[in-house]
Amino acid sequence: MPHIAIARLWFEGNSFSPTPTLRAAFTGREWATGPGALAAQAGTATELGAAHAWLGAHPDWTATVLRCGAAQPGGPMEAALFDEWLAEVTAGLRAARPDGVYLSLHGACVTTDDPAADLTILRAVRAAVGPAVPVVASFDMHANIAPETATLLDGASAYRTYPHVDMAATATRALALLARALSGAPRLHSAIAKVPRVLHSFHMRDAGGPMADTWAEAAALQTGPVLDASLFGGFAWGDSPHAGPTAMVWAEDATAAEAAASxxxxxxxxxxPDFAVTLPGPTEGLAMALAAPGGLVALLDPADNPLSGGIADTPGLLALLMEAGPPVETVFAFLHDPDAVAEAAAVGQGGVFDRALAGQVTAAFGPPVPFRGVVERLTDGRFINQGPMERGTLVNVGDTAVLRAGKLRVIVTSAKEAAVDPGFFALHGIDLAAVRLLADKGKNHFRAAFAPLCSAIVEADFPGPASLDLAALPFRHVPEAWRV
Incomplete structure (x- = not known):
């Protein structure tokens, strides 16, 4: 009867965000231990949902569930909180003495003093359990993978889809590798090959393009001795010494692993060259969106996309809409501004709201935008994801407000969670069938639920923490030769 330990730290750090990621970002999303951490995710399309299902399908297995934490991408994780998580998990491993370990990691965690925090985790876990206990991990495909990972794990797998709708499937693959190790099978060989370049993630979608083509090659290699061939695009805005794309292969034969990874x-x-991207400027992007075929069209601001570590506070997109005075029903999603939500609640539904919005965290991306309108709706910010990404999970964006000025509605939230699910808009009483323009701080993940709903999706080049111009970023840890 195998007894395993499970731990999770799912966080992607944007080294260039002006604000660190603090405890509240985790406690507001996921910060749990024990069986309840898995039970809360039962039936969801997540790694912990998959772990819950795995244990249910393998009643001879038991598990100690250690600290499981997740937060939306953001500025570097507070170092003290990371140290707390790591100390708790390693102490728990030493106490539990498990037969095996499953880790749910993102792979692009950076802290305020550690640019390679996932590698720190793997080293500490290996030290806690010793060399004989098998350890496996699941990773986001945007992980910045260190070559040393191959020596610290006994198996791993990465998301195959972008948008990430296969989180549960990835965890299941990792757990299957753990089951193989616990069965007494010979230890797998791993090979990791780095590509010395930092790449944009715009063309890493699995629906088509250079990453999809390479994924097809990886899938074809998973025969015979090769059990898992994973690709990582890396996270360009995580200033890590291990940045950039990676191929990671697990095989029964060392030669096969090295050949496949190479x-x-x-x-x-x-x-x-196929990963290079150019985007229209803001004004051109808005014109393109409004000229698109009838129905719902989307104009995206990827530079302040929360799922790339954006702050949901840059003013560029809102200023564009306010200046243009959109002639069609328009929804702007969203701004993270707890003070604005409180002021909207103070004047009440139907009351006049007169306050500058955006640019509250920093003026680096432009000044605040004057806004005068009415409070159309107030909510408690809770909804269930309806789309394919993290389907079934409870999301809490804190108290929220919908503000209207003419044909423009602006959604303001108290917590930062990306507006990439139809449930977010249903919460705010918005019938997307009656909306022409959806202006969203989003990028590729937006497409998971909204590509079928939109006649066109236009991304434009706005300033923000995840800006298009990688050459302008003040990297400190990415090798200079790898930079764009």
Whole structure:
């Protein structure tokens, strides 16, 4: 009867965000231990949902569930909180003495004093359990993977989809590798091959393009001795010494692992030009969106996308809409501004709201935008994800307000959670069938639920923490030769 330990730290750090990620970002989303941490995710399309299902399907397995934490991407994680998580997990591992370990990690965690926090986790976990206990992990495909990872794990797998709708499937693959190790099978060989370049993630979607083509090659390699061939695009805004794309292969034969990893890294390298991206400017992007075929159209601000570590506070998109005075029903999603929500609640539904919005965290991306309108709706910010990404999970964006000025509605929230699910808009009483323009601080993940609903999706080049111009970023840890 195998007894395993489970721990999770799912966080992607944007090194160039002006604000660190503090405890509240985790406690407001996921910060739990014990069986309840899994039970809360039962039936959801998440890694912990998959772990709950795995244990249910394997009643001879038991588990100690250690600290499981997750937060939306953001500025570097507070170092003291990371140290607390790591100390709790390693102490729990030493006490539990598990037969095996499953880790749910993002792979692009940075803290205020550690640019390679996931590697720190793997080293500490290995030290806590010793060399004989198998340890496996699941990763986001935007992980910045260190070559040393191959020596610290006994198996791993990465998301195959972007938008990430296969989180549960990835965890299941990792747990299957753990089951193999616990069965007494010979230890797998791993090979990791890095591509020395930092790439934009715009063209990493699995629906088509250079990453999709390389994923097809990886899938074809998973035969015979190769049990898992994973690709990582890396996270360009995480200033890590291990940034950039990676091929990671787990195989029963060392030669097969090395050959497959080398082949995939070569394939990615050959496609580097295909990852280059150009976007229209804000004014051109708005014109393109309004000129699109009838129905719902989306104008996206990827530079302040919360799922790339944006702050949901930059003023560019809102200023554009206010200046243009959109001639069609328009919804802007969203601004993270607890003070604005409190002021809206104070004047009440139907009351006049007169206050500058955006640019509250920093003026680096532009000044605040004057706004005068009415409070159309107030909510408690709780909804269930309806779309394919993290389907079934409870989301809490804190108290929220919908503000209206003419044909423009602006959603303001007390907590920062990306507006990439139809449930977010249903919460705010918005019938998307009656909306022409949806202006969203989003990027590729937005497409998971909204590509089928939109006649066109236009991304434009706005200033923000995840800006298009990687060459302008003040990298400190990414090797200079790898920078754009």
């Amino acid at each position: 082949r995939l890294a070569t394939a990615l390298t050959a496609r580097i």
